[in-house]
Amino acid sequence: MRASRWQAIIFDFDGVVVESGDIKTQAFGSLYRAHGQAVVEAVMHYHRLHGGMSRYRKFHYFQEHLLKRPPLTADEERQLDRRFSELVVEAVIASEAVPGANELIRREAARIPLFIASGTPEVELNAIVARRGLSGYFTGVRGSPTPKQTLVGEILAGHGLSREQVLMVGDALIDYESARQHGIAFLGRVRPGDANPFPAEVEVVPDLRGC
Numbered sequence: 001m002r003a004s005r006w007q008a009i010i011f012d013f014d015g016v017v018v019e020s021g022d023i024k025t026q027a028f029g030s031l032y033r034a035h036g037q038a039v040v041e042a043v044m045h046y047h048r049l050h051g052g053m054s055r056y057r058k059f060h061y062f063q064e065h066l067l068k069r070p071p072l073t074a075d076e077e078r079q080l081d082r083r084f085s086e087l088v089v090e091a092v093i094a095s096e097a098v099p100g101a102n103e104l105i106r107r108e109a110a111r112i113p114l115f116i117a118s119g120t121p122e123v124e125l126n127a128i129v130a131r132r133g134l135s136g137y138f139t140g141v142r143g144s145p146t147p148k149q150t151l152v153g154e155i156l157a158g159h160g161l162s163r164e165q166v167l168m169v170g171d172a173l174i175d176y177e178s179a180r181q182h183g184i185a186f187l188g189r190v191r192p193g194d195a196n197p198f199p200a201e202v203e204v205v206p207d208l209r210g211c
Contacts, residue, residue: 003108003211006185007165010155012052013118013125015171016189016208017101018132020092021051027087028058031080035067042066051172051197052119054144055084085124093131098189100209102134109137113159116141117151117168117178149178156182169208173197187211 003009015021028047029040043062050058059080063072072080108114114137118125122143129141139159142151156163168179171189176198179186188204190196196204205211 003104003167004111006112006167008113008115008159008161008167009108010115010117010152010166010168010179010184011105012168012170012172012175013116013120013129014092015051015191016098016169017105017116017134018092019096019098019191020088021171021191023088023091023095027084030087031083032062032066039066050174052148052170052174054119054147055081055121056145081121085121089124089128092128099207100211101207104208104211105134105137113139113161115139115155115159116143117148117155118143119148119174120144122146148174149181152178152182152184156184176202 011017014024025044025047029044032039032043043066046061047058056077059077060072063069105114116125116129116138120128120143122141125143126135126141129135129138135141140155142155146154152168155161156166163183166184167187168175168184169187169189170176170179171191176186176188186202188196188198188202189208190204190206192206198204
């Protein structure tokens with residue numbers, strides 16, 4: 001699924017542009033360490049299964065379904081968000097790029113519009129992309145709290161893109177489902193050694209070299 005055949009590409013960020021998936025898994029575990037190892041393992045497992053989902057939705061799920069507590073207040077959510085950002089932002093900025101990602105982005109940005117649609121909060125995401133020196137390559141960088149499916153739809157509509165000429169690259173089932181919902185092509189990235197979350201018919205690659 002060569003990039004050169006498309007007229008626009010939408011990338012997920014964590015696990016597609018940068019190797020930051022483990023950073024966020026560990027950060028979720030650290031946030032809930034005081035609740036015991038069983039909760040930590042459940043939190044990390046849920047995060048792995050729901051890559052690409054907004055952290056805010058995960059916070060609310062953990063509060064009600066794992067901790068069995070009343071729904072999070074706005075202040076509690078802000079505190080969790082602040083602590084999570086403190087754990088991950090600098091580490092994500094410093095993380096390795098997915099092999100081939102930087103080369104692909106720089107090459108294709110000279111030819112077509114590129115976009116990011118991520119579960120990371122949009123303000124934080126833009127700061128990370130800027131600190132990594134990538135802002136100039138993307139026509140749009142979008143993140144939560146807007147759901148991934150809505151982000152993809154807004155990118156398509158807002159830029160007048162023809163669906164049959166757009167590719168989405170993601171590493172989580174929600175990425176595939178978002179692409180499918182909007183009728184665009186999808187390429188899955190599955191890191192070597194990780195379980196493949198996608199249906200058998202989905203084309204997957206271990207990294208972005210040669211794309």
